[in-house]
Amino acid sequence: MDGQPITDRELDRELARVVGQRPLTPVAIGQLREATLAQVVDRTLVAQHLEQTGFGATDQEIERELQRIRKRLEQQQLTLDQYLQRSGLTRDELRRTLAWQIAWPRFLEKHLTDPNLERYFQQHRRDFDGTQVAVAQILLRVESPDDPQSRAATISTADKLRSRITAGELTFADAARQHSVAPTAADGGRIGSIGRRGPMPEPFSQAAFALDTGQISPPVVTAFGVHLIQCLEVQPGTKNWQDARPELEAAVIQHLFRWAADRQREKVKK
Incomplete structure (x- = not known):
């Protein structure tokens, strides 16, 4: 999408991760596949938003992560190509995964602040105060x-x-x-x-x-x-935002993900 294809292989791999060993009916698998596709699309949109707003990973950062992977693989007497083959990944897919693992925490570090957590708590107090x-x-x-x-x-x-x-x-x-x-x-x-x-x-x-x-x-x-x-x-409950911090952080992370995906989706439509 927007120049970055989402392959059936990527979707199948993510679906396998979500399903695990659970026995599901064909209808349930079809519904889960649709939900998984929506999640993959949203993550692609968020990745594009991060790249375009200064949070994206640089080539140098990705190369450093690749070097760390190569060193770990050497200890297992494996090459990067062997690892990719066993994992069912292409080099581009691995680079996108590494870019996400660098960019998303960087974005959260900027936005997952105490003032933002407290503001979100005040806006959704009933959901968190008990x-x-x-x-x-x-x-x-x-x-x-x-x-x-x-x-x-x-x-x-x-x-x-x-x-x-x-x-x-x-x-x-x-x-x-x-x-x-x-x-x-x-x-x-x-x-x-x-x-x-x-x-x-x-x-x-x-x-x-x-x-x-x-x-x-x-x-x-x-x-x-x-x-x-x-x-x-x-x-009414009596908890303050600090009492509810773990569940509050999880909710704000989801909110930020949806917000970034929606912002990029609107941008792509224009």
């Missing part, structure tokens, strides 16, 4: 989870049910008792309090923490089916 959200859910089963049309039909059903609830035709609790397939249905869908990072699936938690008390989410898709979520109560 807030608990009491929620109820309506879970609708997708009859054929691998069929996009079946999933879309269930989302449409959830949308219509949400409209009936917000119009006052029935309460969320009554709708849960009548339509939810979750074990919580008999209790009006009440799950109890959840944290931002567990025990519910990430799409569920993300949607729940975006709600204020009384609000109902749009349909949320997880591996369990399609959910409607109602926020019953928000219990």
Whole structure:
């Protein structure tokens, strides 16, 4: 892309790394391949952004890393060409990998600062300060989870049910008792309090923490089916940004990656 091709071999290698030894259905592998391709494309965009904004690795830096690799290989009585053959890499692919390993930490060193961490915390406080959200859910089963049309039909059903609830035709609790397939249905869908990072699936938690008390989410898709979520109560947390530093750093790194990819994507479109 933008003069730098993404080969099937690179994609297959990254997919093998992600899948590992997990047994997956052909449909699941196809979905994972699409997600992996999107990740590889984004990393290529980020690498281009780093190169164009002064964070890219120089030829001298890459050569120094290659020399270190050669010395390590000599101790194993291997040449660089033998290593490349065993790894399924070309020299260009290895150089791109080394360039990334140099440039990305350099970019993070510039942007992953205490002021930026604190600013991100203030903007997303509820996600990091230990807030608990009491929620109820309506879970609708997708009859054929691998069929996009079946999933879309269930989302449409959830949308219509949400409209009936917000119009006052029935309460969320009554709708849960009548339509939810979750074990919580008999209790009006009440799950109890959840944290931002567990025990519910990430799409569920993300949607729940975006709600204020009384609000109902749009349909949320997880591996369990399609959910409607109602926020019953928000219990604020007490952590500061330093208490939450490990998870805060991980979130900011993801944010910076997406930000750089989006910036470069817009630039490529122009």
